[in-house]
Amino acid sequence: MRHATARFATAQEIEHWDDHVTANPNGGNLLQSASFAAVKSQHGWKPLHLVYEGVTEAEGEDGVVGERPYISYNLVLEKRVPVLGSLWYMIKGPDVPEARDLPAVLEANRDLVRRERLKVFAVKIEPDILDSEENAALLHRTGLVKQFNIQPNDSTAILDTDKDEEAVLKSLHSRGRNAVRRATREGCEVSRVELSEENMRAMYALMDTVGQGKANVNLRSYEYYRQFWTTFAQAGQGRLYFTYEDGEPSVGAYVIAYGRKGTYKDGGSKPRRRQYGDSHLVQWTALTDLMADHGIEEYDFCGTPPAAQLKDKEHPYHGMGMFKTSFTKTVVDFVGVYDQVIEPRAYRLWSTIAERVMRQVWWRRTRQPFY
Numbered sequence: 001m002r003h004a005t006a007r008f009a010t011a012q013e014i015e016h017w018d019d020h021v022t023a024n025p026n027g028g029n030l031l032q033s034a035s036f037a038a039v040k041s042q043h044g045w046k047p048l049h050l051v052y053e054g055v056t057e058a059e060g061e062d063g064v065v066g067e068r069p070y071i072s073y074n075l076v077l078e079k080r081v082p083v084l085g086s087l088w089y090m091i092k093g094p095d096v097p098e099a100r101d102l103p104a105v106l107e108a109n110r111d112l113v114r115r116e117r118l119k120v121f122a123v124k125i126e127p128d129i130l131d132s133e134e135n136a137a138l139l140h141r142t143g144l145v146k147q148f149n150i151q152p153n154d155s156t157a158i159l160d161t162d163k164d165e166e167a168v169l170k171s172l173h174s175r176g177r178n179a180v181r182r183a184t185r186e187g188c189e190v191s192r193v194e195l196s197e198e199n200m201r202a203m204y205a206l207m208d209t210v211g212q213g214k215a216n217v218n219l220r221s222y223e224y225y226r227q228f229w230t231t232f233a234q235a236g237q238g239r240l241y242f243t244y245e246d247g248e249p250s251v252g253a254y255v256i257a258y259g260r261k262g263t264y265k266d267g268g269s270k271p272r273r274r275q276y277g278d279s280h281l282v283q284w285t286a287l288t289d290l291m292a293d294h295g296i297e298e299y300d301f302c303g304t305p306p307a308a309q310l311k312d313k314e315h316p317y318h319g320m321g322m323f324k325t326s327f328t329k330t331v332v333d334f335v336g337v338y339d340q341v342i343e344p345r346a347y348r349l350w351s352t353i354a355e356r357v358m359r360q361v362w363w364r365r366t367r368q369p370f371y
Contacts, residue, residue: 001067002101004054006108009073014049018235020073021095022259026128029092030258030265031151032075035231035238036091042227043368045077048088050112052105056097070097072105076123084346084354085119089371092126092151099129103142106340113342121346122339126151131333144338145351150371152303153263154336157324161262162297165288176326180284183277190243190285195233200226203240203252206268220368225266232256238265241286243278245270251279255286257294262287264302283327307331 013020017037021028030036037047051073058068074093078086094105106123113120124147129135139146161168169177193199204222219225232238238256242249250273254266264286269279287299301324305315310331312318325331341347359370 002054002056002104004052004101004104004108006105006112007051007053009049009051013051013073017049017073018258020071021075024072024074024095025070025097026095027259027261028073028095029128030232030237030256030261030263031092032073032095033232033235033237033258035235037075038231039224039228040077043224044362044366045079045089048076048078050074050076050090050094052094052096052108054096054101054104054108056101058097068097072096081121081350081354081358084350085121085343087350088120088123090123090125092128094125094127096127096129099127099135099138102127102129102138106142106144109340110342121343122341122350124337124339126154126337127335129335131335135335139335139338142340144340147337147339149336153300153334155304155306155331155333157301157304157321157328157331159287159299159301159328159330160297161287161291161299165291168288168291169284171328173326173329176280176328179277179280179326181277183275183281186275186277188243188275188278188281190241190282192285192289193240193242195230195240199240199242199249200229202242202249203229203254203266203268206249206252206270207266209268209270218369224368229254229266239286239289241282243275243282245273245275245278250275251282253282253286255290257290257296260295260297262290262294262296262299264300279323280326301327304331306333 077089251269304321
């Protein structure tokens with residue numbers, strides 16, 4: 001029997017938060033980290049730290065199915081909504097052993113809200129559960145309400161890096177492998193650079209060129225990225241890479257190591273560059289550095305079109321998808337965002353008008369996305 005309980009983390013658990021999150025059933029996610037909590041606390045959200053203690057079903061070496069306990073640490077971002085109460089956004093969570101463990105966690109949410117007398121009207125979840133007809137049907141049976149996706153890597157390309165560098169290079173798609181080798185052969189150089197004000201502003205300028213294309217990427221403010229980059233770097237998790245043309249940065253990438261996972265978080269480049277394969281070599285240098293320094297077992301290129309739409313040239317992420325799948329053809333679609341309704345009347349008001357109003361007001365006031 002699968003079951004779970006929910007509680008708030010202790011002060012000691014929060015002090016060692018990243019150690020706990022990276023030990024979750026699926027290794028956690030950088031958006032559940034202490035660093036990310038610190039960033040979002042400055043942008044309208046109150047971080048909460050939730051702990052699930054559950055029992056899942058597991059098959060033993062003898063083939064007999066039995067019970068196995070697990071514990072999962074999850075970041076919740078809370079925002080107060082006038083009149084309605086509180087909205088919880090469990091970003092990239094909950095982290096559960098299997099999709100079939102999710103109903104027990106949802107019931108644990110209800111029990112926690114009731115037990116602590118919390119005025120939470122909905123919990124927005126975003127678990128890294130693979131999208132499939134079976135899983136979609138399971139989520140539907142729980143009463144969850146499907147919502148628009150928020151994070152860019154609800155569909156994403158993931159490279160397996162739990163082998164030596166030569167084996168990883170051979171595993172790349174031929175386009176990516178040839179681009180890396182050619183750029184290396186032609187003398188392209190990639191540097192890991194300090195997070196100076198000059199370098200961060202140069203990186204932001206490179207990112208802004210991406211938004212001018214079909215992808216129409218809406219950047220947050222420079223101050224947001226500055227805080228994000230420096231917070232993760234100070235935790236020993238984030239780093240910045242450049243390659244140069246005519247003495248100026250021409251391709252940039254900010255990457256993060258969190259537990260066993262590496263992530264290509266932010267990137268940008270100048271158009272009409274002369275060096276073939278420079279952006280590929282930046283990625284290759286960054287991910288192999290994370291392999292050597294942090295022992296990452298996978299590298300998330302953080303955002304592609306869904307697997308079924310990779311060849312759709314009209315998709316806004318088509319160009320990004322072509323670049324990222326030149327490293328790996330493994331494109332993963334997750335189930336995306338669902339709302340767990342706690343208070344139906346308040347949620348009805350939220351979903352019909354209040355959310356739209358709050359997002360518009362927040363944008364006018366801050367020029368930043370609500371989520």
